Amino acid sequence: MDKIEECIIKLKSAGSKRILLQLPDGLKPKVFDIFNRFAKEFNVIVSSDAFYGACDVGNVESYANVDFIVQFGHSEIPNIKYPRPMMFIEYPYDTRIKIPYEQLSLLRTKGYKTIGVLFSVQYRDQAIQLLDILKEESFDAILGKQDERLKYPGQVLGCNFSSAHSISLKADAFIVVSTGMFHAIGVQLATDKEVYIFDVNSMKLTSIKEEVDLFLRKRYAKISRALDARKICVVVDTKIGQYREKLADKIIEQAKELGLETVKVEANDVKPTDMENIMCDAVVFTGCPRVPIDDAGKFKMPVLTPPEFQQLFGLKKAGKYVMDEIVSVDELHLNLSSDKIGGS
Ligand code: SF4
Numbered sequence: 001m002d003k004i005e006e007c008i009i010k011l012k013s014a015g016s017k018r019i020l021l022q023l024p025d026g027l028k029p030k031v032f033d034i035f036n037r038f039a040k041e042f043n044v045i046v047s048s049d050a051f052y053g054a055c056d057v058g059n060v061e062s063y064a065n066v067d068f069i070v071q072f073g074h075s076e077i078p079n080i081k082y083p084r085p086m087m088f089i090e091y092p093y094d095t096r097i098k099i100p101y102e103q104l105s106l107l108r109t110k111g112y113k114t115i116g117v118l119f120s121v122q123y124r125d126q127a128i129q130l131l132d133i134l135k136e137e138s139f140d141a142i143l144g145k146q147d148e149r150l151k152y153p154g155q156v157l158g159c160n161f162s163s164a165h166s167i168s169l170k171a172d173a174f175i176v177v178s179t180g181m182f183h184a185i186g187v188q189l190a191t192d193k194e195v196y197i198f199d200v201n202s203m204k205l206t207s208i209k210e211e212v213d214l215f216l217r218k219r220y221a222k223i224s225r226a227l228d229a230r231k232i233c234v235v236v237d238t239k240i241g242q243y244r245e246k247l248a249d250k251i252i253e254q255a256k257e258l259g260l261e262t263v264k265v266e267a268n269d270v271k272p273t274d275m276e277n278i279m280c281d282a283v284v285f286t287g288c289p290r291v292p293i294d295d296a297g298k299f300k301m302p303v304l305t306p307p308e309f310q311q312l313f314g315l316k317k318a319g320k321y322v323m324d325e326i327v328s329v330d331e332l333h334l335n336l337s338s339d340k341i342g343g344s
Contacts, residue, residue: 237287
C-alpha cells in the first residue's frame with residue numbers, strides 16, 4: 001500500500017467529502033495522477049499556489065469549504081494550529097547511499113569522533129543510512145533532539161536548527177544530508193562546528209567553510225546598506241506558520257527608540273514593487289528567514305532578518321552573525337477555524 005492509498009483510507013474513515021490538495025512546485029508535474037486517485041473517492045480541488053513549507057496552508061478562502069487538507073512534500077510542523085484537519089504526505093528521496101572510504105578518512109584525519117547527523121525531510125532515509133554507516137565505522141553518530149517546530153530528531157528546516165543546537169556541545173562536527181546549501185550554512189552559523197554537506201547524488205562529503213565565508217561577506221555587504229535608513233518597513237507574513245506580529249512589534253519599538261520612522265505591513269507574498277511603492281529605505285522581514293537571503297537580489301532596498309536589524313543597530317552583541325530562526329508563531333487574529341468567511 002502506498003502513502004496515497006493509506007491517506008485515502010484515513011480520509012474515508014474520517015468521513016471527508018471535499019478535500020484540498022497542496023503540492024510544492026516540484027511535484028506539480030504529477031498533479032494529474034494524484035488528483036485522479038483522490039477524485040475517485042472525494043470532491044477534490046487542487047491549489048495552484050506554490051507551497052514552500054508546512055508553514056503555509058494558503059488563504060482562508062481556499063480552505064473555507066473543505067473538510068480536509070492534504071499537503072505533499074513536507075512534514076507537519078507540530079506547533080502550528082492548522083485551521084483544518086491536515087495530512088502530510090512526505091516525498092522521500094529514493095536511493096541507497098554509500099560513502100567511499102576516502103570520504104570517511106576526511107573525518108578521521110580531523111580527529112572527529114562524535115558526528116551529528118542532520119537532514120531535510122526528503123533525505124531522512126539517507127540520513128538514517130548514513131548514521132548506520134558511521135556507527136559501523138566506529139564513529140559516535142548522533143541525531144539531535146528537535147523542538148516543537150520539527151517532527152523528527154535530526155531534522156532541520158531553513159527556519160529551525162534546534163536539532164543541531166541540542167547536540168552542539170557534544171558533536172565534533174555535523175553532516176547535513178541535503179541538496180541546497182542553506183540548511184548547512186544555517187547549521188554552521190548556529191553551532192560554530194565544522195559542517196559537511198553530504199550530496200546523495202554524487203555521494204560526496206564537502207566542507208562548507210568557504211560557502212559560509214562567502215555567505216557572510218555577501219550578507220554583511222547587503223545589510224550594511226541599511227545603516228543610513230530612516231524609514232523602515234516591518235513586514236508580518238500572514239502565512240499561518242510564519243506569522244510573528246509580536247516580533248514585528250518589538251522591532252518597531254526598538255526602531256522607534258533609535259529615532260527611525262516605521263510602518264508595520266502585512267503581506268502574504270512580499271513583493272519588491274509593494275516595498276518600492278511604500279518608499280521605505282529598508283525592510284525588516286519577520287516571515288520565512290529564507291526570504292531576505294534567497295530573494296535579496298529582487299529588492300532595491302536592503303531586506304533584513306530581525307536579528308540582522310538588531311545586530312546592525314547595536315541591539316545585539318556584534319561579532320557573531322545570528323541566523324533568524326522560528327521557534328513559535330503568534331496566533332493569527334483571524335478566526336481561521338470558522339466554517340464560513342465573510343458576512344452573511
Ligand atoms: S518558514 Fe520558510 S524555512 Fe520555515 S518551513 Fe516555512 S518555508 Fe520552510
